[in-house]
Amino acid sequence: MATFMPKGMQAVGTEMHHAASRFALVAKEGDLVKALEGLSLVTQQCVACHTTYRVN
Numbered sequence: 001m002a003t004f005m006p007k008g009m010q011a012v013g014t015e016m017h018h019a020a021s022r023f024a025l026v027a028k029e030g031d032l033v034k035a036l037e038g039l040s041l042v043t044q045q046c047v048a049c050h051t052t053y054r055v056n
């Protein structure tokens with residue numbers, strides 16, 4: 001699907017995947033504060049893409 005996206009959108013998408021991977025690793029370690037920080041980075045990417053490209 002990435003082939004059909006504008007470059008900027010691809011970048012946000014890639015960053016979201018990286019943030020999600022980091023979140024998954026930290027969450028496994030069991031540090032709640034760090035895990036929530038990581039989760040907030042993931043949701044920032046959601047918002048970035050959705051507001052920039054106006055999908056909901």
Ligand code: HEC
Pocket residue numbers: 009010012013014016042043045046047049050055056
């Ligand atoms: C790279 C850009 C991008 C990122 C990052 C992104 N989204 Fe989306 N999102 C979209 C697009 C584009 C659609 C519309 C897809 C469609 O209509 O087929 C969508 C659709 C959705 C929908 C469905 C809305 C509906 O009315 O059907 C939800 C829910 C959603 N996204 C949540 C999220 C969440 C939660 C995250 C973060 C974990 C996220 N999105 C990250 C681009 C993105």
